[in-house]
């Protein structure tokens with residue numbers, strides 16, 4: 299039996315990205331509610347720290363970047379590091395201003411032209427900053443519908459805006475899910491390390507999730523975090539103390555390191571995982 303492919307993905311968006319009712323663009327969650335004035339510092343420095351961690355572990359990852367955050371990185375991170383990042387890892391799009399493209403949370407229904415413009419602006423920033431085109435797409439809040447699909451399938455190689463166990467291909471366009479499972483207590487758990495970053499799950503929970511993915515022969519185990527999340531608590535709406543942030547980064551490292559050490563798994567980028575699954579299953 300072949301190895302289970304594991305894709306570690308990082309959403310690089312505004313700090314504690316959250317929606318604002320009546321506004322398509324997202325803001326930053328603070329202790330006083332969601333601020334329209336988004337902050338990017340935890341996300342930018344957090345991304346640099348994740349890059350160093352991945353270098354140490356020798357793991358390729360896939361980064362989904364908001365156009366606006368990509369532009370912010372230009373001012374915060376050494377350009378050479380950004381170009382090296384594009385060479386070692388895969389780059390994808392996460393919209394431009396963390397738009398709720400379906401209007402599900404904001405109540406704002408964007409027109410097709412507005413969505414197209416936002417996606418194009420996002421990709422333009424990514425191309426400028428990383429000197430490469432974004433290959434895949436992950437929608438902010440994982441909000442995805444038919445209307446968005448018609449735009450995304452024309453612009454990207456794949457989408458990854460849903461939860462599940464199997465890659466789904468329709469009319470030549472494939473969607474790669476973030477892995478979703480049920481733990482021993484019958485509670486839902488997904489590949490998002492979100493509860494780990496908020497102190498609600500332990501690294502052991504994610505190692506069990508990985509074992510389950512291998513046992514169930516998942517197409518690909520997609521794990522995800524946000525570049526700011528080991529540095530900024532969404533629940534508290536503020537930056538974490540340094541010791542806590544360092545500890546949470548170590549937890550991410552521990553999960554990745556243990557999975558990497560297990561011969562049942564192989565870390566790949568999203569498009570590499572997709573290619574091998576399509577070949578294997580004839581999708």
Ligand SMILES: [Zn+2]
Nearest residue numbers: 309311315438
């Ligand atoms: Zn996001």
